[in-house]
Amino acid sequence: MPGFELFGDLERNEVNDVLDNGVLMRYGFDAMRKGHWKAKELEAQLSESFNVNYVQLVSSGTAAVSVALASAGIGAGDEVIMPSFTFVASFEAIMMLGATPILVDIDETLTLDPLAVKAAITSKTKAVMVVQMCGSMGHMDKLRDICNNHNLIFVEDACQAIGGTYNGQALGSIADVGCFSFDFVKTITCGEGGAIITNNKDYYLNADHYSDHGHDHVGQDRGAETHPFLGYNFRISELNAAVGLAQVKRLPEFISIQKKNYSILRASLAQIPEVTFRTVPEGGEESCAFLNFFLPSLDITRKVSESFKLNGIDACFHYYDNNWHYVRKWDHLKDLKSLFPISKEVKDGLSYLKTKTFEQSDDIIGRNLSCLVKLSWTEEEALTRAKKMAELIKTCI
Ligand SMILES: *Cc1c(COP(=O)(O)O)cnc(C)c1O
Numbered sequence: 001m002p003g004f005e006l007f008g009d010l011e012r013n014e015v016n017d018v019l020d021n022g023v024l025m026r027y028g029f030d031a032m033r034k035g036h037w038k039a040k041e042l043e044a045q046l047s048e049s050f051n052v053n054y055v056q057l058v059s060s061g062t063a064a065v066s067v068a069l070a071s072a073g074i075g076a077g078d079e080v081i082m083p084s085f086t087f088v089a090s091f092e093a094i095m096m097l098g099a100t101p102i103l104v105d106i107d108e109t110l111t112l113d114p115l116a117v118k119a120a121i122t123s124k125t126k127a128v129m130v131v132q133m134c135g136s137m138g139h140m141d142k143l144r145d146i147c148n149n150h151n152l153i154f155v156e157d158a159c160q161a162i163g164g165t166y167n168g169q170a171l172g173s174i175a176d177v178g179c180f181s182f183d184f185v186k187t188i189t190c191g192e193g194g195a196i197i198t199n200n201k202d203y204y205l206n207a208d209h210y211s212d213h214g215h216d217h218v219g220q221d222r223g224a225e226t227h228p229f230l231g232y233n234f235r236i237s238e239l240n241a242a243v244g245l246a247q248v249k250r251l252p253e254f255i256s257i258q259k260k261n262y263s264i265l266r267a268s269l270a271q272i273p274e275v276t277f278r279t280v281p282e283g284g285e286e287s288c289a290f291l292n293f294f295l296p297s298l299d300i301t302r303k304v305s306e307s308f309k310l311n312g313i314d315a316c317f318h319y320y321d322n323n324w325h326y327v328r329k330w331d332h333l334k335d336l337k338s339l340f341p342i343s344k345e346v347k348d349g350l351s352y353l354k355t356k357t358f359e360q361s362d363d364i365i366g367r368n369l370s371c372l373v374k375l376s377w378t379e380e381e382a383l384t385r386a387k388k389m390a391e392l393i394k395t396c397i
Contacts, residue, residue: 003189003247003254005376010249014038014242024238026057027212028222039241045248046195050170052178054204056196057241058211061159061181063234064194065093068177069127071196071206072153074099077345078126080155083111084327084361085319086131089181090157091333095342099126100349103327105360108279110292110368111138113360117146127153132161132171134370135258135289139281140166140174153177159194162187163255164287171287177203182244187258187289188251190244193236211235254375255287261382262288262373268386269293274300274397278368291371296397298366303396305369313389315372320365327358328365 018038023029026039043055058064074080076098082090084103091101104120107113110133117128128147130138147154158164158172159181165171172178177200180186182193196207209216214231269275269291278292295301298320305318323329334353336342377385 003187003250003375004184005374006250006254010246011243014246015239018238018242026235026238026241027215027217030220036238038238038245039236042241042245042248043195045245046180046197049248049251050173050197052170052173052197053199054197054201056204056207056211057236057244058194058196058207058234059236059240060192060234061157061179061183061186061194062089062093063211064159064179064181064196065089065129065155065157066096067207067211067234068155068179068196068198068203069093069099069129070097070210071203072127072155072177074126074153076343077124079122079124079349080127080129081112081117081120081125082129083131083133084358085110085133085325085365086157087159088324088330088333089159090129090131091330094129095346098343098346100124100346103353103356103358105358106364107139107360108294108364109136109138109281110134110278110364112143114139114142114146116360117143121146121150121152125150125152127155129155129157130175131157131159132164134278134292135161135164135287135373136278136280136292137161137164137166137171137284137286140284141281144175147176155179159186160289161287163251163258163289165285166281167283172197173199176200182240182247187254187287188244188247190236190240190247193240193244257375258288258373260379261375261377262286262291264379264382265291265371265373265386265389268390269393272390272393272397275393288373291373293369293371294364294367295369295393296367300396301367301369304393307392307396308369308389311388311392313371313385313392315374317370317372319368319370320362326361326365327353328362 023033078099094101104116154175156175156178177198182190211234214227
């Protein structure tokens, strides 16, 4: 992460191609667009790159999660199990549909602890959403088994792990339905954009219609299309899709740079006995968008985080003290500070957050640092950084 670091003529040419032609919308205007279909081309490319049957582009990763859940029929009264450590988008996307997010502990994979998932299942549970945080993945086999045994939909938010794999399969393509974000800080970017990927044709058709006001997309006259069910507008524009089209072609290059830089940092930190690394399930290969490691205690981790900041090691996150990624600081959710009234069902459904504690997650996130792996570093820069990080850690232990 992130693709915005490497930006150039490829992206410019794709965008100019759209501007020169003049159709900025992904649907309709068939005669005017003279064969320009950037969103459709990007969907085809993503389908090939991730070896998945269906791809629906949308306006953001948050929209992708919401549309994915809607497409699988999740809504009012349903509970969706999600991790305590993720981006706020996870519960936003669930609550937008009137469903209730059920937050559970993570383990050292930095996402769902399968035991915590099992313990949280009720008669209202409809889905389990794994969030592949910081370039890696959860225990996919165990989570899949739980979903199969309890007849639950398995959702995979792979917004932060594009390019990672599990047993050779692309992250995002393993669960029943997966989501990507192409916002400005993700590994490949559209500026703003997202995608739903799935091998389930019904989910795909639902996503295709739902994200465009319910349009069935049959025929060449938008005005004459029918609306088999209610929808919304989560469309991506041709301009955003054009940027993504250039970026997705560079994904293999981006991943190989990330892997190289990640390896340099990891090799240096691995020499410190007090440093341990996140668990990556057997068969898993990280996208290497981040290097995540653990220190012996919360105090030491805070000290190292401070020392990194003071000494020019930027983009290393201690999520324990972060407002956006960890339940500890989500008071707006716990206090239900909404601009508009929230249904009684969701209010009651979320009351558990007033008292529930996340000791296991607190311990793990308290000791974790997550360092962004940049694409723009030279080998020399990565080596210098790796050495400096190790030195700073040693002074804090
Ligand atoms: C970025 C992100 C999202 C949301 O994506 P946007 O495109 O910014 O809406 C959702 N989930 C995770 C894990 C993310 O990192």
